[in-house]
Every structure is written in structure tokens, then in C-alpha cells.
Amino acid sequence: MTVSKLAVFAGMAGLAFSVACGSAPAEVGTEAESAAGPLELSDLVMEMRDMAWAEEVDAAQALIEGQRPHHDTSSPRWLLAASWLGRGAGFAERWDVAERYASEARDGSVALLDERDLDADSELPLALGAGIEVLSRVHDARGDRAGGVEFLTAERERYRGTSIETRIQKNVLLLSLEGAPFPVLDVEHHLGTPLPPAEDLKGKVVVAFFWAHWCPDCKRQVPVLEQLHDAYADQGLVVLGPTQLYGYVQRGEDATPEQELAYLRGAYQERFPIPSWMSVPVSQTNFLEFGVSTTPTLVVIDREGIVQLYNPGDLPYEELAPHVERLL
Numbered sequence: 001m002t003v004s005k006l007a008v009f010a011g012m013a014g015l016a017f018s019v020a021c022g023s024a025p026a027e028v029g030t031e032a033e034s035a036a037g038p039l040e041l042s043d044l045v046m047e048m049r050d051m052a053w054a055e056e057v058d059a060a061q062a063l064i065e066g067q068r069p070h071h072d073t074s075s076p077r078w079l080l081a082a083s084w085l086g087r088g089a090g091f092a093e094r095w096d097v098a099e100r101y102a103s104e105a106r107d108g109s110v111a112l113l114d115e116r117d118l119d120a121d122s123e124l125p126l127a128l129g130a131g132i133e134v135l136s137r138v139h140d141a142r143g144d145r146a147g148g149v150e151f152l153t154a155e156r157e158r159y160r161g162t163s164i165e166t167r168i169q170k171n172v173l174l175l176s177l178e179g180a181p182f183p184v185l186d187v188e189h190h191l192g193t194p195l196p197p198a199e200d201l202k203g204k205v206v207v208a209f210f211w212a213h214w215c216p217d218c219k220r221q222v223p224v225l226e227q228l229h230d231a232y233a234d235q236g237l238v239v240l241g242p243t244q245l246y247g248y249v250q251r252g253e254d255a256t257p258e259q260e261l262a263y264l265r266g267a268y269q270e271r272f273p274i275p276s277w278m279s280v281p282v283s284q285t286n287f288l289e290f291g292v293s294t295t296p297t298l299v300v301i302d303r304e305g306i307v308q309l310y311n312p313g314d315l316p317y318e319e320l321a322p323h324v325e326r327l328l
Helices: 005-009 033-034 041-053 057-070 076-091 096-112 123-141 145-158 165-176 214-236 255-263 267-273 284-289 317-325
Strands: 190-191 205-208 236-240 280-282 296-301 307-312
Touching: 005 190, 005 255, 041 057, 041 214, 057 076, 076 096, 076 123, 096 123, 096 267, 123 145, 123 165, 165 284, 165 307, 190 255, 205 214, 205 317, 214 236, 214 317, 255 267
Parallel strands: 205 236
Antiparallel strands: 190 280, 205 296, 296 307
């Protein structure tokens, strides 16, 4: 499996990265960088993010090292900046730099957990989750995919019940789900047509579309799925649409499970019709076990029930259709 930049880190503020062998880290600490005054940490995070997307690894490394003497490098915001450099180095396939800064983000985050809860604010989970993700890609880049899965599995157990558990599971599946049997979906509730029994899906090509009612990218994905269904349903394509409850409805208004289900079956359905041919099991368990920290997440399963594609993020028709066509 080739893990693409977008597939690995889509979601969580639009993150995406991959890690492979690359060149040595750049020299840092030039006179110009040393003379630079301190940036606000929030500005440093933004600079690191922008440089990560631009794959400007050397400039980012020079900047963060020039800023190091001016800041508390144990703070969550500093660790978040370091995690962005780890991601950017991954984008650029500079795995040595990626490992250095991902380790700083992860190890620094772990040290802070001696005195605070992980989810006390948003920055520490982002830094820790990103550090874990990058380090798993370093394992994979070095030819040790099994070691990457083992590392992630241990980290998931360590952070079970926290906000980063699903994100860690996503990365487990990015390294291990393709080529494995598709697990049976859990059903707590359903929208529209009930989920077909597993035996009824044997011999079918299945696209599982994990979505959220608040997600704009999910709404843009639906017409692509409609186009696929129109083209290939008579050849054995089935589209499933697992979702979960989030505790709120339109405009972020808090809702009980009963109220949210009523919203999905009523006002939401009226505005954004759920296709009648798409079964929608509703379960938080599915989202956790399939690592759906990114919506949509698309999974393509062949006629033997084997996963052929696990893709966190949306896909246009011209990219998704070939994955379906070759299995029909």
C-alpha cells in the first residue's frame, strides 16, 4: 500500500503527511537566525504550518532553532510547532528530520501528562497525535511496517478513551487494513434502509462512505457516489454510508441522541437527502474501530470481502471510479 500525503493526515485541521527516506537535515543557527527576535508562539505555529505545506524543511528548521532560546520549549504550543516541522519533513520525505521533531513533540507531550490531562486544551492532543503519526511513518519508511503497527497499537492502548484514540487507530489501519478482511459494521441505529446482512454483501463490490452531518466535504462526496451508483449498481456495486451521532444538530445546538436522530431523519434529510439506495448504520463504534478522525473516509471492498482501499478524505470521481471498476 502506498500511503499518500493526503490519505495519512487528512482531517484534524486538514493535516496530511507521509514519511520516506530523504536527505540529511540542514545546518541551523546562522547569524541572521540568531539575531532574529522572538515570535509569538501562535505566529511560530502558523509559520511552521505554512512551511510544512510548502515542504520548506530547511527554512523551517532554521526558524524553529533560531526561536528555541526565546521560548519555553516544554509548552504545548511549542510542541505543536515542532510537530508541524515533523509533518513537513514527512511531506518532503526527510525522515531523519521528521523523526527528530516528531520525537520532540511526542516526548514533550508525554512529560506534560504527569501534571495535566491530555484533553485539557486542544494543542497538546494535536502535538501528541501528530508526533505519534509521524513516528509510525518513520517505522514504515525504514521498512518496518510491522513495527509501526505495533507502536501504534501500544499507543492506542495507552491513550484509550482520549480524543486521539481514533486518530491513532486511523494510522493503524493506514498501515494494515488494505489486503485484510473488512470487519462487520456495528449498528446501534440506522437511517433509511437497514444494513444488509454480511452474507448478502458476498460477491458484491462495496464502497463504505463514513460521513458526518456537519461535514462539507461529505456533502460534496455524495454526488460522486451517486454517479458511481448509477454507473455500476447493476454490475454489483453497493454503497454503504456509516455515520455516528455527535451530540448536536444544526448551528451546533446541543441534542440528545433521540433529537439528533430525529434531525437526521427530518430537517437534515429534507435539505440534504440521503440516497434511498445507501444504507446508513449509525454507531460510534464503527468510527472508532475504523479510525474515522477524518470525514469523509472511503473504504473500497472487493467481492471476496477484502479491503482494497482505505482513504481518509474525499475523492473525486476520476480518482475513486478506477478503484471500483477494476474490481467489477
